[in-house]
Amino acid sequence: MSQTNFLDEIQEINLAYLLLAQRLLDEDREAAMFRLKIDSDVAELIVSLSARQLTKLARTNQLLCRFSQTSAEHLRLLTANPRDQGLAGLHASLLLACESFEPMPPGEAK
Incomplete structure (x- = not known):
């Protein structure tokens, strides 16, 4: 490409x-x-x-x-979740919510 x-x-x-x-x-x-x-x-x-x-x-x-997930371990937890599929969405939401918000430093947003 x-x-x-x-x-x-x-x-x-x-x-x-x-x-x-x-x-x-x-x-x-x-x-x-x-x-x-x-x-x-x-x-x-x-x-x-x-x-x-x-x-x-x-x-x-x-x-x-x-990506809000910068940790490889968190990505693994989201993609290889052994939990019941009914709870997978809730588990993913909890994992994503626990990530702290870190704004990009000035100059990186160009």
Whole structure:
């Protein structure tokens, strides 16, 4: 796959992520901030972006979303959960919720 295709896919993912973030924030801001691991200032900014601004922001060559699970062990627990399938969703939610929110340092969000 060429670099151009990768760039196109990154931009599509970015736009989808931003649109989803706006919808989540419009529906239930507190829950969305928790799920997206963003603070109220970022939430307000995302909600206020116009379609043109969203598109411009999405057209970066870097992914705007990132793994909230930076621990390989947590990823293993999420993917290799031996628990009953009825509780798997709850278990995954608890594991994801216990991760602390660490905003990206200034300069990394470019």
